[in-house]
Amino acid sequence: MIDYGLEGKVALVTGASGGIGRAAALAFARSGAKVLVCDVKDEEGRETVSMIEAAGGTAIWQRCDVSSSSEIKAMVGRAVDAWGRLDCAFNNAGVNLLGRDEFADENWDVAISINLTGVMRCIREEAEVMLRNGGGAIVNTSSINGLVGNPNQPGYVASKHGVVGLTRQAALKWAKEGIRVNAVCPGVIETPMTAPIVSDPQLRSLVDSMTPMGRFGKPEEIAEAVVWLCSDAASFVTGHPMVIDGGAIAF
Numbered sequence: 730m731i732d733y734g735l736e737g738k739v740a741l742v743t744g745a746s747g748g749i750g751r752a753a754a755l756a757f758a759r760s761g762a763k764v765l766v767c768d769v770k771d772e773e774g775r776e777t778v779s780m781i782e783a784a785g786g787t788a789i790w791q792r793c794d795v796s797s798s799s800e801i802k803a804m805v806g807r808a809v810d811a812w813g814r815l816d817c818a819f820n821n822a823g824v825n826l827l828g829r830d831e832f833a834d835e836n837w838d839v840a841i842s843i844n845l846t847g848v849m850r851c852i853r854e855e856a857e858v859m860l861r862n863g864g865g866a867i868v869n870t871s872s873i874n875g876l877v878g879n880p881n882q883p884g885y886v887a888s889k890h891g892v893v894g895l896t897r898q899a900a901l902k903w904a905k906e907g908i909r910v911n912a913v914c915p916g917v918i919e920t921p922m923t924a925p926i927v928s929d930p931q932l933r934s935l936v937d938s939m940t941p942m943g944r945f946g947k948p949e950e951i952a953e954a955v956v957w958l959c960s961d962a963a964s965f966v967t968g969h970p971m972v973i974d975g976g977a978i979a980f
């Protein structure tokens with residue numbers, strides 16, 4: 730893994746108790762950033778902190794449900810209280826209601842409030858602090874379902890398309906103030922979210938066959954892109970939905 734030179738920077742990661750968020754929290758720490766690890770799963774979140782500390786990095790745990798404005802405000806406030814600033818934010822917490830009817834109001838509302846409204850509220854609070862710092866970098870987790878449709882998940886598809894739109898809006902709004910805003914659009918990645926697919930041999934081989942590289946992605950392969958997008962190496966990149974999918978939507 731490359732060191733992206735984030736020494737002295739402060740990074741916040743939502744959905745950091747496992748999967749892509751945990752991998753990103755570890756990658757931020759490896760590049761020298763202090764990391765605020767945020768999620769609704771306390772035990773696993775504290776485990777992410779321990780993993781960072783065991784590797785010689787610095788992290789603290791902050792419980793945050795991204796469907797709550799006040800908890801998001803408290804989360805961003807915690808980074809500032811602890812370390813005086815916020816430089817990088819990875820708005821990654823999300824849910825996938827695979828197998829449930831997302832045209833049902835209650836499921837639609839969950840998908841939109843966590844996956845889309847949660848990202849908007851995070852951006853709103855993070856940008857306020859970053860403007861005081863003189864800039865920063867935000868990355869939001871969309872999906873290939875933010876760029877192409879799938880027939881079964883209206884809530885997920887709409888929320889992830891919304892994240893791409895919001896990313897472009899925020900990038901334009903703060904382009905001159907030094908805040909870059911990008912998104913990652915993962916294909917199918919092996920995480921707790923996709924465990925039901927991974928553990929079913931038929932579904933697994935279906936996904937493999939739909940991915941030109943013939944395999945699932947790894948959380949670290951998304952984390953690498955996130956930290957790069959937050960680093961000075963990406964200083965002219967903003968408003969970009971970066972596809973990381975082994976070629977799945979290339980045809």
Ligand SMILES: NC(=O)c1ccc[n+]([C@@H]2O[C@H](COP(=O)([O-])OP(=O)(O)OC[C@H]3O[C@@H](n4cnc5c(N)ncnc54)[C@H](O)[C@@H]3O)[C@@H](O)[C@H]2O)c1
Binds near residue numbers: 743769916
């Ligand atoms: N795994 C994939 O194939 C894949 C593909 C495309 C996009 N994504 C997106 O990547 C992101 C991370 O997913 P993952 O695959 O690592 O799955 P995951 O289930 O391992 O991680 C999601 C994390 O978000 C947390 N979370 C859920 N609701 C929350 C809330 N209200 N507030 C705070 N945290 C909450 C969960 O506790 C969990 O730790 C999600 O936004 C997901 O939609 C995943």
